[in-house]
Amino acid sequence: MSTEGVGGSPLPADERVGVEEFGYRQELKRALSFRDLLVYGMIFMVPIAPFGIFGYVLDASRGMVALAYLVGMVAMFFTAMSYRAMSRDFPVSGSVYAYAQRGIGRAAGFFAGWLILLDYILIPALLYVVSAAALAPLFPAVPKAAWVVGFLLVGMVVNLRGVELTARASRVFLVLELTVLFAFLLVGLIALYSGAGAGRLTLAPLYQPEVLTPAVIGAAVSVAALSFLGFDAISTLSEEVKDRRRGTVGRATLAALFLMGGLFILQTWVAADLSRGLTFRSLDTAFYEAAAVAGGSWLALLTAGATALAWGVANSLVSQAAISRILFAMARDRQLPAPLARVHPRFKTPHVSIVLVVLVSLVVALAFLDNVALLTSLVNFGALTGFLFLHASVIVHFLVRRGSRNYFSHLLLPGVGFGIIAYVLYSMGAATWLLGLGWLAVGVLYYLVLTRVLRRDTALEV
DSSP, X not given: OOOBOGGGOBOOGGGOOOGGGGTOOOOXXXXXXXXXXXXXXXXXXXXXXXXXXXXXXXXXXXXXHHHHHHHHHHHHHHHHHHHHXXXXXXXXXXXXXXXXXXXXXXXXXXXXXHHHHHHHHHHHHHHHHHHHHHHTTTOTTSOHHHHXXXXXXXXXXXXXXXXXXXXXXXXXXXXXXXXXXXXXXXXXXXXXXXTSTTSSOOSTTTOOTTTOOHHHHHHHHHHHHHHHTTTGGGGGGGGGBSSOOTTHHHHHHHHHHHHHHHHHHHHHHHHHHHXXXXXXXXXXXXXXXXXXXXXXXXXXXXXXXXXHHIIIIIHHHHHHHHHHHHHHXXXXXXXXXXXXXXXXXXXXXXXXXXXXXXXXXXXXXXXXXXOHHHHXXXXXXXXXXXXXHHHHHHIIIIIIISOOOOHIIIIIHHHHHHHHHHHHHHTSOHHHHHHHHHHHHHHHHHHHIIIIISOOOOOOOO
């Protein structure tokens, strides 16, 4: 195992990390830098993510869409700090699954992994559905299902070829998305101060005391949380990082969260003031209609097209990569079928897991083709319940097992994070809870079969 850091300089012994110390073989290719991780997280979060769900967040927040994103960023800060803490001690693929497994125990690990699977498995499908919805008005003769299949195949081919190709493609898409975003912000601000919409930037998207209640903000954040999902996926690539310093993944996680959170707040603030007094044709197209107020049809087409490419191609690349690594990690620990842990001999990618993700995404996307809101809620339910396990893992691992006296980092921060996430989950609708608990029930049955019928010992050495 290499003991060198960036530039070939030796790493201190307590900073060298590798999967071998956890009983695994290094099978995935270590090819990613800090910059690659940051770009990966930004692409997964999508710099223009609010374009696709702006109408839903605006509606749920009673117009305080910028506040919803601000609260969401604060909430995710506590979660990012928990990811940072656990990724330092356990630099392996698997994210929440691996952290709960080793931080609490095998049962907690399984259910954390099972719940986060609901997030990661559904995210690619959601991306395809939102992209198809963005393109439908531009190309009415093309069925939405055709767009779904096309986007899905592009993501599969790139991911099968290897993580380096995924990283290179991500950098190109990031530049394109940021270019479109800055074009919208420039044209939007000029239009605002030329008399469009509210006529200027106002405080309304951030604070309206007459409608501001915890329930309203909780409901809005439960939708806006979708835009933040992705910074957490950086941890799934821990085994593919060139620089083996323990803090690399944590630093990239925090950097992605704050960079993207600031962009989300700014773009939704401008869009909300542009849409003042506007009656939307559809919540799906709300942002593009606000863009039309600022720059006319060309800007509406540009933002809609960018959304389709960002969600359907760029984000699907990294989301497929993330979920395939979760499946790989769980199968390697014998909690999912063994073929999912196979690594392609040439490309060094978990190819069986990637193909499974593609097939599941196709079925789910076609089933929810016209129900973006429910699919969004289910994705968030899976992610947020997984985050509860993450925060609990920090407390148990550091305070209980290791006897840490750093109560600020290992009790206060994860404790506050747990409380915020729990309240956002509480604010979700009954339909989301019904389907989410249904998924959990299936997981309970599968775990009982795994441990009681197959007699499979899924414990790890902690």
